[in-house]
Amino acid sequence: MENLENAILEIKEKLPGLKLLENEPMSAHSSFRIGGPARALAVPSDVMGFSKLCAIMRDHHVAPFLLGNGSNILFPDEGLPDLLLVSTEKMQKIFSLPDGAIYAEAGVSLSRLAAFACEQGLTGLEFASGIPGTVGGGLRMNAGAYGGEMKDVAESVVYYYLPEQALYEIPNANCQFGYRSSIFQKSAGMAILSAVFRLQPGNRDEITAKMRELNEKRRDKQPLDLPSAGSAFRRPEGHFAAALIDQAGLKGYTVGGAQVSEKHAGFVVNRGGATSKDVYDLMMHVRNAVYEKFQVELTPEIVILPPDYKLVDDTPAPKRNHIDVNDQ
Ligand SMILES: Cc1cc2nc3c(=O)[nH]c(=O)nc-3n(C[C@H](O)[C@H](O)[C@H](O)COP(=O)(O)OP(=O)(O)OC[C@H]3O[C@@H](n4cnc5c(N)ncnc54)[C@H](O)[C@@H]3O)c2cc1C
Incomplete structure (x- = not known):
């Protein structure tokens, strides 16, 4: 402290x-x-x-x-x-590079990035237009939707490596992108500052129509009227978390102000006044109930803080006074 x-x-x-x-x-x-x-x-x-x-x-x-x-x-x-x-x-700079690629800083929202690509007549980022994250958060998590992922469009990423106080640029091939994962989760101290996105030439009207269609699908299926953090759990191999939760009869299951969305069982929503303990307890219950019924282990997609607070044990580990970059 x-x-x-x-x-x-x-x-x-x-x-x-x-x-x-x-x-x-x-x-x-x-x-x-x-x-x-x-x-x-x-x-x-x-x-x-x-x-x-x-x-x-x-x-x-x-x-x-x-x-x-x-x-x-x-x-x-x-x-x-x-x-x-x-x-x-x-950190909001965004512009086209002379070779047609797009440079965007970490704080640019994914919807702004997708809209900018559309303005330039570039296709490939339509999937990202409804994801409410930023370039930095999206790359760290290899955010994706409707068949597209950040890994399909990021050419290279510049990050600040905190332990060395140095800037590095890595190409896509070294980012270790996987399902909702990247090297930026595996190595502590990597702060994403910007990225270059390589897209394909496309038709502006078709790109706009695709983004509209995907955003309508999103509005149809997701509880966008209530606060949430998107899908609460990662997709377990060979299954869909939302389907398992639904089949376990947990749609609408409520703890305090937190609820398994009645519209989309993969979302945990804040129906008003939810505490983090409500969300945590609800996620624990869902995880246990799904395991009991299907022997499938759900792991959270949401980042749960403090970092030692794990969804495998309901006793939170003691908090540390500070996070020392040398400890990580
Ligand atoms: C309604 C709703 C719908 C969603 N739909 C989708 C979807 O379709 N697909 C999907 O993949 N996700 C979805 N999400 C989840 C979320 O939007 C994404 O995971 C997004 O990529 C998170 O970005 P963020 O900027 O909000 O990150 P934050 O929530 O701010 O941070 C998430 C993690 O990234 C780290 N981080 C943030 N910025 C940086 C940086 N510059 N450098 C290094 N680490 C950083 C943080 O430390 C944290 O660990 C949805 C969420 C909501 C609420």
Whole structure:
């Protein structure tokens, strides 16, 4: 905790222009609308500001937690008094490169990226137009829908490697993209800053029509009127999580304010006032009930914080005072 407080003091002193929100309620930054206050949330205005911030944190052995659009995270009710989050919200540059590829910074929303590609008459990103995440969060998770994934369109990714305070660019082939996974999940301390996307020439009207069709499908099938974090569980091999949950009779199952969506059993929704414990307990119940009935193990797709809070045991591990980049 002392390291974090010293880092915050130095950040305030050395980076007075940086937007630094202290004791910020994470419910305001989560698509679930759940989460108590984090000790601090820093919003650097560009990559340079990001690097300066990380250098100070590194000096104090404090690792940041990257925040995109918060559409895939469950923050704890009790808050994160020992965490400094760094938001990519202001890292919003997007433009066409001379060879026709698209450059986008980590904070660009996937819907903006898809719309920009359409404006350029480029096809391949239609699948992403309804995913409520950012380029950074989407690449980390290899987000996908309707047969498309980030791995199909990302040519290369630039990331900041926190332990070394160095920038690296890696080609798609080295990103270890898999089903909802990438090297950025496997190696701690890799902060995605930007990416280049390679797409195919297409017809603007057809691209627009495809995006409209996919977004209508989404509205039809998903509970977009209620806060959620998308699919709660990953697709188990050979099965669909939503179908198993439905067949286990859990559609509409409720714990406090959290509910297995009546519209789409793969979603856990916040029906109003849900706590992270409600969501967690509900997910535990679903996981156990599905296992009992089908002997299929569901694992969460949602990032559950704090990092030691695992969905395999309902006793949360003790919180650490800080996350030391050297520990990870
Ligand atoms: C209604 C709804 C529908 C959804 N539909 C889909 C769907 O069709 N397909 C799908 O794949 N997902 C879907 N999702 C889930 C979510 O939108 C995606 O996983 C998205 O990629 C998360 O991006 P984000 O920017 O919100 O990440 P966040 O939720 O902010 O962060 C998620 C993880 O990524 C890390 N992260 C964020 N930014 C960076 C960065 N720059 N560098 C390194 N790590 C970073 C965070 O630390 C965290 O661990 C849906 C969610 C909702 C609420």
